[in-house]
Amino acid sequence: MPRLDAGSRREQLVAAGVELLTRMPLEQISADVVAGAAGVSKALVFHYFPTKRDLHVALLRATAARLLVELDPDPDLPIPERLRAGLDGFVAFIERQPANYQAVSRGAGSDPQLLAVFEDTRAAVVGIIAGALGVVEVPPALRMVIRGWIAMVEESVLHWIDERPVSREALVDFLQRAATTMLPEALALPAS
Amino acid sequence: MPRLDAGSRREQLVAAGVELLTRMPLEQISADVVAGAAGVSKALVFHYFPTKRDLHVALLRATAARLLVELDPDPDLPIPERLRAGLDGFVAFIERQPANYQAVSRGAGSDPQLLAVFEDTRAAVVGIIAGALGVVEVPPALRMVIRGWIAMVEESVLHWIDERPVSREALVDFLQRAATTMLPEALALPAS
Numbered sequence: 216m217p218r219l220d221a222g223s224r225r226e227q228l229v230a231a232g233v234e235l236l237t238r239m240p241l242e243q244i245s246a247d248v249v250a251g252a253a254g255v256s257k258a259l260v261f262h263y264f265p266t267k268r269d270l271h272v273a274l275l276r277a278t279a280a281r282l283l284v285e286l287d288p289d290p291d292l293p294i295p296e297r298l299r300a301g302l303d304g305f306v307a308f309i310e311r312q313p314a315n316y317q318a319v320s321r322g323a324g325s326d327p328q329l330l331a332v333f334e335d336t337r338a339a340v341v342g343i344i345a346g347a348l349g350v351v352e353v354p355p356a357l358r359m360v361i362r363g364w365i366a367m368v369e370e371s372v373l374h375w376i377d378e379r380p381v382s383r384e385a386l387v388d389f390l391q392r393a394a395t396t397m398l399p400e401a402l403a404l405p406a407s
Numbered sequence: 408m409p410r411l412d413a414g415s416r417r418e419q420l421v422a423a424g425v426e427l428l429t430r431m432p433l434e435q436i437s438a439d440v441v442a443g444a445a446g447v448s449k450a451l452v453f454h455y456f457p458t459k460r461d462l463h464v465a466l467l468r469a470t471a472a473r474l475l476v477e478l479d480p481d482p483d484l485p486i487p488e489r490l491r492a493g494l495d496g497f498v499a500f501i502e503r504q505p506a507n508y509q510a511v512s513r514g515a516g517s518d519p520q521l522l523a524v525f526e527d528t529r530a531a532v533v534g535i536i537a538g539a540l541g542v543v544e545v546p547p548a549l550r551m552v553i554r555g556w557i558a559m560v561e562e563s564v565l566h567w568i569d570e571r572p573v574s575r576e577a578l579v580d581f582l583q584r585a586a587t588t589m590l591p592e593a594l595a596l597p598a599s
Contacts, residue, residue, distance in 0.1 A: 355572030360581070363563035370558035371551055380547030381596045389552070389589075389596060396588055397581075404573045404581060 225263045228253055232274040233281065237312050241271055241319050272328045275319065279336040282308050287343045297347050298394055302387045306372055313376045320369070337365055348398060360401030364394055417455045420445055424466040425473065429504050433463055433511055464520045467511065471528040474500050479535050489539050490586055494579045498564055505568045512561070529557055540590060552593030556586055 219227060231253035235244050245267060246260040253260075264270035285304035292300060309316055320333055341361045345353045353361075368390050375386050411419060423445035427436050437459060438452040445452075456462035477496035484492060501508055512525055533553045537545040545553075560582050567578050 355570050356577075359563055359566045359570070359572050362566050363559040366562035367555040367559035371555035374551045374554050378547050378551070380551050385548075385596050389592065392592070393585075393589060397585060400581065400584070404577050 221263075224259070228255070228260055228263055229273055229277045232270065233277050236274055236278060236315055241274070241315055244270070244274065246270060268326070268328065272332065275329060275332045279332055283336065283339050283343070286340060290346075294347050295391070295395070298344075299387065299391055301343070302368070302390050305368065306375075306383060306387060309372050309376055313373070316369075317373050337362065340365055344394075344398070348402075350402075354402070356404040357398070357401045360397055360404075364397055367393065413455075416451070420447070420452055420455055421465055421469045424462065425469050428466055428470060428507055433466070433507055436462070436466065438462060460518070460520065464524065467521060467524040471524055475528065475531050475535070478532060482538075486539050487583070487587070490536075491579065491583055493535070494560070494582050497560065498567075498575060498579060501564050501568055505565070508561075509565050529554065532557055536586075536590070540594075542594075546594070548596040549590070549593045552589055552596075556589055559585065 228249055232244055232249045235248060235252055239248075246257050246264065249270065250257040250260045260270070264273060282305075285308055286301040287297070288300050288304065290297070319329065341353060341358055344361050345351075345357065348357075350357065371386065371390060375381070381389075420441055424436055424441050427440060427444055431440075438449050438456065441462065442449040442452045452462070456465060474497075477500055478493040479489070480492055480496065482489070511521065533545065533550055536553050537543075537549065540549075542549065563578065563582060567573070573581075
């Protein structure tokens, strides 16, 4: 294997871990497992990620960054298509790794660093949606409603993955209509 | 203090703990603290709740049971008033103990027993809402949408508590309208 500089080596390890994350629970991803997948020594993984939690935080951050790109593949799309592309991207993301999203988002509460990855990601999604609506400074009422809508999307999609009670298209239609109804209402809510 | 039978004694301890929970984080509620509040020995608390987790699960179960009563104070109300009463009850509940709901719901993921309290409570809320709609066997698509709406309500109210971006009434109006729009749509969603 060619020698890599520190940044590239770290990226290589994270990429191997992110790929593993589509196939196994986060809890099972240790330095050993990443070393095996990346073809490097366990000591090298420990050099970049001294603890399992350092490794997990890095993998979740990288996964979240990838998700954000998939949620907004083309910012030049008109708003409805952009919203739909984001919902399609989220459903596809969950379909690739349903167990992890649920396990990690529920288990993250006991760990401030893992929780911060979810919080930062949701904040970035709020920014994407507000940006699509042409809002630069997000009014607090709109932020509240977007956060509520995101929670609804997460819960509905995680529930859908288990039971598939409606078609994928009906699910995305429904969530898109919910946004189309709720977001303009949020902009009109009176401040307290 | 008069002697109580085992069931009454346990209830007394749980009641003392539930009251404490409105004033302090769950994490701080130990056998010592409950013993102090109930005026009994720590050994007696340990007799009923051998571990801190046993105590916490019992306190959350009792709090959740109380919440369910507050969410549906009068099943004979017409649907819109019943829905509104439930939302008012939930907001009031969160207002009494904002830190705990968030901390516990986020931290519960690492503990199957605590998680089960939240799961059972949400399932009971789904039952209340479906019952109000006159639905006996909840179709999977409706269950998914009700779960999504509950997630939106939880997230919005927890966000509202921190920032109060709109009046309490505007918040409840908004969440009620969301239900009124989404639930009939859910009943009309085609099965997959």
